[in-house]
Amino acid sequence: MNFDPLAAILLIPALAAALLAVLPGYGPTARLNVVAAFATFAVALSLFVTRPSPGLYLHVDDLNNVFIVLTTFVGFTTSVFSASYIRHELETGRLTSTFLRFYHAMYQLLMFAMNLALTANNIGLMWVAIELATLTTVLMVGIYRTHEALEAAWKYFILGSVGIALALFGTILVYMAARPVIGEGLDAMVWTTLAARAADFDPALLNVAFVFLLLGYGTKVGLAPLHAWLPDAHAEGPTPISAVLSGLLLNVALYALLRFKMLLALNPKAVAPGPLMVTMGLISLVFAAFMLYRRRDIKRMFAYSSIEHMGIIAFAFGMGGPLANFAGLLHMTMHSLTKSAIFFAVGHIAQAKGTQQIAHMGGLTATHPLLGWGLVLGVVAIAGLPPLGLFMSEFLVVTSTFAREPWLALVLVAGILIGVAALFLRLNAIAFGEPRGACAETKASYVPMFVHFALVFVAGIYMPPALVAWFQNVAKLLG
Amino acid sequence: MRGLTFDIAHLLAGSLVLVSFLQLYQDRLYALLNIFALHALLLALSVAWQAYAQNAPHLYLTAAIALIFKAIVIPVALHRIIVRLGIHREIEKAVGVGTAMLLGIGLVALAMVVMLRVTAEADPLAREDLAFALSVVLLGLLMMVTRRNAVSQVVGFMSLENGLVLAATGAKGMPLVVEISVAFSILIAFIVVGIFLFRIRERFDTVDLHALDRRRGERP
Numbered sequence: 001m002n003f004d005p006l007a008a009i010l011l012i013p014a015l016a017a018a019l020l021a022v023l024p025g026y027g028p029t030a031r032l033n034v035v036a037a038f039a040t041f042a043v044a045l046s047l048f049v050t051r052p053s054p055g056l057y058l059h060v061d062d063l064n065n066v067f068i069v070l071t072t073f074v075g076f077t078t079s080v081f082s083a084s085y086i087r088h089e090l091e092t093g094r095l096t097s098t099f100l101r102f103y104h105a106m107y108q109l110l111m112f113a114m115n116l117a118l119t120a121n122n123i124g125l126m127w128v129a130i131e132l133a134t135l136t137t138v139l140m141v142g143i144y145r146t147h148e149a150l151e152a153a154w155k156y157f158i159l160g161s162v163g164i165a166l167a168l169f170g171t172i173l174v175y176m177a178a179r180p181v182i183g184e185g186l187d188a189m190v191w192t193t194l195a196a197r198a199a200d201f202d203p204a205l206l207n208v209a210f211v212f213l214l215l216g217y218g219t220k221v222g223l224a225p226l227h228a229w230l231p232d233a234h235a236e237g238p239t240p241i242s243a244v245l246s247g248l249l250l251n252v253a254l255y256a257l258l259r260f261k262m263l264l265a266l267n268p269k270a271v272a273p274g275p276l277m278v279t280m281g282l283i284s285l286v287f288a289a290f291m292l293y294r295r296r297d298i299k300r301m302f303a304y305s306s307i308e309h310m311g312i313i314a315f316a317f318g319m320g321g322p323l324a325n326f327a328g329l330l331h332m333t334m335h336s337l338t339k340s341a342i343f344f345a346v347g348h349i350a351q352a353k354g355t356q357q358i359a360h361m362g363g364l365t366a367t368h369p370l371l372g373w374g375l376v377l378g379v380v381a382i383a384g385l386p387p388l389g390l391f392m393s394e395f396l397v398v399t400s401t402f403a404r405e406p407w408l409a410l411v412l413v414a415g416i417l418i419g420v421a422a423l424f425l426r427l428n429a430i431a432f433g434e435p436r437g438a439c440a441e442t443k444a445s446y447v448p449m450f451v452h453f454a455l456v457f458v459a460g461i462y463m464p465p466a467l468v469a470w471f472q473n474v475a476k477l478l479g
Numbered sequence: 480m481r482g483l484t485f486d487i488a489h490l491l492a493g494s495l496v497l498v499s500f501l502q503l504y505q506d507r508l509y510a511l512l513n514i515f516a517l518h519a520l521l522l523a524l525s526v527a528w529q530a531y532a533q534n535a536p537h538l539y540l541t542a543a544i545a546l547i548f549k550a551i552v553i554p555v556a557l558h559r560i561i562v563r564l565g566i567h568r569e570i571e572k573a574v575g576v577g578t579a580m581l582l583g584i585g586l587v588a589l590a591m592v593v594m595l596r597v598t599a600e601a602d603p604l605a606r607e608d609l610a611f612a613l614s615v616v617l618l619g620l621l622m623m624v625t626r627r628n629a630v631s632q633v634v635g636f637m638s639l640e641n642g643l644v645l646a647a648t649g650a651k652g653m654p655l656v657v658e659i660s661v662a663f664s665i666l667i668a669f670i671v672v673g674i675f676l677f678r679i680r681e682r683f684d685t686v687d688l689h690a691l692d693r694r695r696g697e698r699p
Contacts, residue, residue, distance in 0.1 A: 124654065158632060162620060165639050169616060172646045175653055176598070176605070184652025204597035 006052050006060060008043040009072065009115050012036055017108035021101060026090060030083040033104050037079040040111065041072040054192050059121035062474050067118050067255050070333055074247045074340050075111050077448035081344045082107065082240035084445040088351050089238070099143055103238070110136045110244065114252050121191045123171050126256060130167070130220065133249060134160045141237035152232035159219060159229040167216025167256075173209035174260070177201040191259065198266035206263070206270045213260045214276055220253030222307050223314060224284040234303035235356065239347030242299055246306040247340035251332060254310070258317060258478060265320075265479035277318030278408065284311030285415040292422035297356045298346055301426060302339065305382060308419050309335045315412065316397045317478065319404070325475035327396035334389040334456055335382075341452035342378035345371055348444040349430075353437050358426060362436030371442070372431050374449050379427045381456050383420040389459035484532045485604055491525035492611035492645060496587060499618035499638060503583055504576045508561050508630055512554045515634050519549035522641045529648045532604065538648055545644065549637065557630060573625050586617040608649030615642030 016036035023029050047068060051060050060068070086103065089095040095103070110133055117129035138160065142153030178188040181200045187193050219226040234242040257277075264273045288308035295301035313335065316328030349364065349371055350356045364372030384394040394416065401409040498518045505511040523546035530538030572579070594610035619639025623632050647653050 154629075158623065158636070161636055162623065162639070165616065165636075165643060168643050169613070169646060172643070172650050172653070173609075176609070176650045179651065180600070186654045188652075189654060202597075202600055204599075208593060208597045 004052060005043050005046045005050065006058050006119060009040050009047075009068065010058075010112060010119070012040045012043065013108045013112035013115065017105045017112060020108055021105035024097070024101065026087065026097070026100060029100070029104050030086065033107060034076070034079045034083060036108060037072070037076040037111065040115070041069075041076040044068050044072040054121050056186060056190055057122050057125055058119045059192060060119060061477075062470065063258070063477055064118045064255065066329065066333070066470070066474060067251060068115065070251070070336055071114050071118060071248050072111075074336055075114075075244070077451060078240050078243050078247070078340060078344075079107070081243070081347065081445055081448045082238075084443060085238070085240055085347050085351070088442065092351075094144060095238075103140065103143060106136050106140050107240075107244075110140070110249075114248060117252050118255060122186070123174060123189050123191065123194070126259075127164070127168055127171050130217070130253065130256060131164050133252065134164060134220065137233070137237075137241065137245060137249060140241045141233045143238060144236065146236070148232075149236040152229075152236035156229040156233040159226070163216045163219025163226065165216070166212050166219075170209045170212030170216055170260075173205055173212065174263070177205035177209060194263060195266060198263050199268065201267055201270075203267055203269035203271075206267055210260060210264055210271075210273055211276075213257065214273075214280070217253045217257045217260075218280060221250055221257065221314065222284070222310050223280045224287045224307065224311070227284065227288075227307050230307060231300045231303040234306070235297050235300040239299070239343055239350065242303070243340040243343035243347075246303070246343065247336040250306065250310055251336060254313065254317075254332070257314075261317070262477070262479060274318045274320050277314050279318075281311045281313070281315030281318055282408070282411055282415070284308065285315065286311075286411065286418070289415045289419035289422065292419055293425070295426070296358055298350065298358050298361065298426075298430070299343075299356050301358070301423075302342055302346060305419065305423065306335075306339055308415070309339070309382075312394065312397060312412070312416070316400075319397075319401060320479060321400070321404075322472065322475045323396065323400040325478040326471050327393050327400060329471050329474060330459075331390065331393035331397060334393050334459060337452045337456050338378060338381045338388075338390060341449045341456075342375065342382060344445075344449040344452075345374040345378055348442050349375065352440050352442045354440065355437065358430060360437035361430045362433050364431045364435075367435045367439050368442070370446055371444060374446065374453070376427065376431050377453050378449075379423050381453065383423055384416065387457070387460045389456040392460050484528075485607075488525070488528055488532060488604055489607055491521060491528055492608055495521045495525060495641070495645065496611050496614045496618070499615050499622075499642075500580070500583055502634070502638060503579050503618065503622055503625075506572070506576075508628070509558070511631055511634055512557055512561075515638060516550050516554040518638055518641055519545055519554075522644060523550060525645060526648045529608075533651055535652070541644065541648060545641075549641070553637065557633070561630060573627055579621065579625050583618055583621055586621060587614040590614040590617055602651075605649050605651060609646055612642045612646035612649060615639070615645060618642075 013036060016032065020029055020032060023032070047060055047065055086095065086100065090097070090100065113129050113133035113136060117126050117133060120126035120129055138153050138157045141156055142149050175188055178194055178197070178201060180202070181197050182188040182193055215226065222230040234245060261273045261277070264270045284307050288304045288311060291304045292301060295304060309331070313328050313332050316324045316331060349361065349368070352368055352371065353361050364375065366372070381388040381390055384390045398409055398413055401412055495518065498514060498521060501514050502511060502518065505514055523542045526538055526545055527542040530536065530542060590613035591610050594613050595606065598606045598609060616639050619635050619642060622635035622638065626632050626635060
């Protein structure tokens with residue numbers, strides 16, 4: 001029997017989810033969670049070497065390969081972080097063992113849904129997968145069952161469902177546009193067929209479809225003004241879920257949007273999707289940058305920072321062209337790694353301090369040196385200071401914009417600077433000065449966090465030529 | 480025959496929009512549920528008619544799902560939840576009836592203008608269906624926005640999904656995958672919502688979402 005890596009990256013999380021749903025106890029299940037996540041990552045790496053030919057439902061190409069490897073990697077490191085985080089939650093009694101089983105099963109189910117969304121070669125299947133991912137995260141956000149967690153989960157559920165519904169309408173319209181050209185049936189929903197024939201589609205229908213898809217999947221990306229669910233969902237759920245939401249799920253939704261954008265780019269008569277994405281990206285960036293100043297909750301603050309960065313990424317892809325697309329891809333990768341690492345640090349900090357309120361934190365570099373400096377490093381990275389990876393990607397976005405649309409670049413730079421200032425203002429209060437608030441010992445797992453930072457640091461200094469060539473190739477695909 | 484097929488499809492889809500308007504101004508939960516059942520029934524008829532017109536037998540399945548699940552099971556279940564929670568009193572609305580109706584009319588006009596213009600090439604049946612479907616979707620959205628009560632938001636969401644099913648069946652030959660997934664997602668969504676409703680009840684003794692709005696984003 002021959003080995004099919006594509007089936008494996010879907011089957012491993014699915015089987016693990018089923019197993020974790022029935023297995024009791026904490027230690028073995030947490031380890032099984034890590035092992036399953038690692039196995040998925042290992043199989044995903046093998047996709048670089050052997051690539052199965054596209055089928056009616058699943059496919060791998062240069063574009064989604066990047067996303068799959070990133071998703072499975074962060075999924076793996078987050079599962080390591082989650083093991084120590086959840087142990088603490090069990091000890092302090094915030095989570096009961098009944099919910100533990102549920103949590104681990106949901107974690108793997110989410111991995112399954114995201115992998116399915118990324119590998120789907122069918123616009124209908126992709127929609128189903130993103131809906132599944134949304135529902136699992138809704139359940140995870142509400143897992144603490146506090147007043148705030150329920151409110152956050154409800155808001156996320158309602159806004160997410162509306163977004164998903166609009167995306168389905170857009171999907172139906174794309175099918176309507178494809179039907180006269182490709183013919184009825186399954187073929188008219190397959191990415192590879194759609195991309196090959198996109199030039200003949202009815203441009204008016206495609207335009208309207210893209211508006212719905214942008215609003216629908218844009219809600220899931222967290223683009224302003226559709227972002228309202230994002231800060232609540234990040235702040236009230238367990239921190240590993242905040243890390244996965246920010247680092248991965250936003251990317252998956254963005255990936256869906258990019259696929260449809262490619263479709264439009266292939267049709268010469270359709271409206272250029274770029275300006276729409278540029279506008280929403282800039283609004284998100286500037287809005288989130290200002291919102292950063294008023295944050296009192298540390299997880300909520302970094303949630304707004306995610307909106308800001310998704311804005312930058314959407315902006316870069318909206319600008320289009322090989323250089324801006326390259327910058328967008330790089331920024332997305334770096335943001336995933338950095339933001340999830342920051343949430344690893346924040347999760348342990350919140351556990352050590354027993355609160356998420358910034359006012360009750362202070363002097364972390366003195367009381368918890370590793371966590372404190374980890375957070376400092378993370379904020380320096382997310383702010384885009386040299387020589388870290390985000391500096392390079394932001395620099396590329398800004399310079400490529402200056403060359404083409406100087407006025408837009410001014411807004412972009414202003415937004416970035418306003419956001420950076422806000423982050424450092426808060427960081428100063430949290431990391432330095434007199435120690436404030438409770439100060440418990442934590443048994444933190446530092447490895448995932450520093451592995452992420454090391455990767456971001458290395459990428460800022462030296463990018464392997466093979467990776468650069470790969471990204472350039474994908475950037476060309478994106479048009 | 481062609482003319483009659485078109486007229487009946489038109490009639491059914493148009494009635495769906497009309498019933499969406501009926502939902503907008505209901506101020507009692509029981510009445511709202513009954514109207515929703517009617518909405519789902521009309522959807523089932525409309526889908527069945529499409530199945531006949533397009534000669535696509537698999538659509539009868541979608542119609543059956545709409546009939547059994549949305550027109551019977553869900554309203555009955557929600558009815559029981561309402562009885563159990565004792566919340567059959569008036570629904571709190573965010574905007575008045577007049578404003579909601581005017582907004583609804585505006586949305587339907589928008590849907591017609593947009594869809595009829597861009598689908599000029601498509602066959603008339605699919606065209607009208609799509610325009611009506613978008614109207615139903617937008618009216619469902621409007622209902623979710625104008626209601627504060629959890630149950631009526633869920634009803635708004637489900638009528639929005641009805642609009643999506645109408646659009647999916649109007650698109651000729653769309654694979655069954657999508658229809659079943661839509662039906663299935665409603666099932667999941669319903670379970671989720673059910674759990675949520677009970678948890679909300681457990682903790683705050685109300686399903687009025689206004690009670691959940693205390694925090695407005697940030698703790699002091």
